[in-house]
Amino acid sequence: MSDDQDRPGGTTDDQDRDAPLAPEQPRAGGAPALHADGDREVVHAPTVVEVPVAETQTPATPEEPRDEDRWSGIGREILGGTPMVSLLAVLVAFVVGGVLIAATDETVQESSGYFFARPGDTLGAIASAVGGAYWALFQGSIFNFSRPEGGFVAFIRPLTETLHFAAPLIAAGLGVAVAFRVGMFNIGGRGQMLAAAAAAGWVGFSFPMPPVLHVLVALVAGMLAGALWAGIAGLLKARTGAHEVITTIMLNFVALWLLSYLIRTPGLLQAPGSNNPITPGTLESAQLPLLLGAQFNLTWGIVLSVLAVVVAWWLIERSSLGFRFRAVGLNPQAALNAGMDVKRVYVQAMLVAGAFMGLAGAQQVQSTVTTGFTSGIDAGIGFDAITVALLGRSSPWGTLAAGLLFGAFKAGGFRMQAAEGVPIDIVLVVQSVIVLCIAAPPLVRAVFRLPTPRGAVR
């Protein structure tokens, strides 16, 4: 029933019933005047209500929400969330995190035992626990006020740590975001990163080269490997219709166990002379140079990631390829009718997405862990990337912002644990609640009584 409604204002309607009012009686030059024919039977002229519209066409009227399902799927709904929804999701998550921090804090637990005698104690303890934890999170990720003797370096070290952690998250986030814009869920970040780490690492420790060249060759090798690994899923989807969610997840396992085999087998990727499943360290010539000198961990990785954001933005928003990407993502049928090779677009999109993932994977071995890596080198970034992309609404700049936030979580989470004894799991809860809220925009809208957006997405 629901799509049968007539809508006022001439909004879109595409039902079977619609028929033309073609010539009824082909009277030559039949005068189309309303009350023209005096001798013909009366039309009780429009007396009842004066309708102030002289034309049939009405200007663009927003569609009713009821019609949304026509244009959108779940992914569209997620993408359709406004930036406000993203912000509020973060807010909700912090509130939920605060509740958990308070509930798990020992002082709060003790003082709540005599809550009715002295409620002030409990409230004070809650404020101190939550405030202290979030203050530590802030100091650990943005700006450290507590060490004036350290000077400027100590002040901004947290910020550089945030950027350091954010760099691979941003690149990997792009890998999810790009696929998402083409209507595909790239859950294969892990596998793609592992493939990339293996390739970049192999180039990085096996083939000595001049410094800059070595960095670039290793990066390219990583991106190619990531692209190919993701491309398998794209090809399977295009050729056989296999769903990319299934194939990318399965490819994660393939990559994981393949890499495990490679790094535990002497003569392959295992470090010579080692009995442990670990690779040799990345040669210095292949390591991404430090960006701000030896005082900080920050490398050129963040620059590469920001560059990647710019490239992704151009690709999606400005390029011909991106035009096809988005068209296929929004309406593959219309794309097909417009002559686009939808299957090919699926493969292309996965190649591009995998390349971004590859950039993240290569950064892991060329910047984060340069002393030899294990099969855990992806550090969960491939999955965090999904959250980052969702929070960033799959736009490149949004992904950048979300990546920075998650980098801050990582940098600040450690300090929160060390300084306040708040388990780092709380940070993970906050992250997860963000995803929950992002995935259900109506939930956030309900909590904050935001109006439901009307009409199309942007």
Next chain:
Amino acid sequence: MTLELRGITKRFGSLTANDHIDLTVEAGEIHCLLGENGAGKSTLMNVLYGLYQADEGEILLDDVVQRFAGPGDAMRAGIGMVHQHFMLIPVFTVAENVLLGHEKELGGLAGAKRRVVEISERFGFQIDPDARIEDLPVGVQQRVEIIKALSLDAKVLVFDEPTAVLTPQETDELMTIMQQLRDEGTAIVFITHKLREVRAIADRITVIRLGKVVGEAQPTATSIELASLMVGRPVELTVHKQPSVRTDNELVIEHLTVVDDQGIAVVDDLSLTVHGGEVVCIAGVQGNGQTELTEAILGLQRRATGSIRLNGVELLGRSVREVLDTGVGFVPEDRKVDGLVGEYSIAENLMLDRYLGAPFVSRGTIVRQARDEFAQERLGAFDIRAQSIQTPVGTLSGGNQQKVVLARELSRPLQLFVASQPTRGLDVGSIEFVHAQVIATRDAGIPVIVVSTELDEVVGLADRIAVMYGGGIVGVVPAETSRDDLGIMMAGELPEGLAA
């Protein structure tokens, strides 16, 4: 039973779908509710049927105010509805469908069967209560809907655009049934926008426009008068065109066969030639292979065999891209699904099929200035009413959406123009515009194929009419062929005296 709606108002957000609508339907009359798409007819009926709650106003049956929380209440009060899209479960039998939801009232399956037989006999339906719905023709399925409504002793029966899926003959039979129901004292609300049907059967006519009742009319009013009332301004119903001048361009389809997933031939050994400068309309009831035929031309059907030659160039086996580049303009039957990307702006939709190379793409980047200038020009040329070229197409009215499709498809140098249901869901003003564009394309010497299930449109536009049935062409006849003969052909028979 007298049905009275008083001051019914229904709002959706800022939209007022029904604005203080008053309507009285007496027992034993057929009351037509006439209005364009989007005028608010279906909303009103959904309020009546309990699917929506009115924001203001009340529903009275025999002067008693009714409260309907859902369709169940409405049915119990004696209101039945025959939906445009049948609410039947295909794998259930007739009796099972009638029984559904009313197990107690009807006394189980046996009771439902008795009821089906009884009602069929009363109206001469000849329906087997044990037949499965999916095995029945569309016209018969509709009768099951009617039986379903009558089985609960409906005193007020609402027909929501009931003729959309019927052949002309089936439509005539439905009208007879409606008249019989009226004569038995049922109050009938007949929702439609087809003027011919209104004039044939209505006792009273209420015209709705933009959610308001704009007037009542007598069935004796002319079509033009009714249309003008419906649209709110004088309208032109005839398609003006000069005699066809054939050119050397031609589309030759030979032995085209398209099989579906099950291996059934949905287009079956079809041959058709369309000359430049003529409009060939493909008439027929929906689902007789028209969609597959147009898809095969566009290159969307991989399982097509035979030959489709445009000016000597074989189109079959080519990709959509190649077919478009050959100079084929295509208006798909479902513009929202196949023709437009709803979230894309008007400007982006206008370049949807020209994403490679000049003028809109240079070195891989979209040239936004060229795109926007082009869109601005098209906006004016095709009278697309929108705030700006950046407006998402999904927020436009159906008429404006179709204009965007036409503006795009007619902007390339064409050698063939195929339009599938080009005016479906459009208001009268847009229909005039679309028809004028089709004729202009024909007059430019291009072969034009228009697929339409609307006989009025077919007769108005066509230079020749090809009637499709069961995947084949029953016959290609001149535009002057009588509606009766066309109706017979739409049922798969070739009337005597007509050459195939």
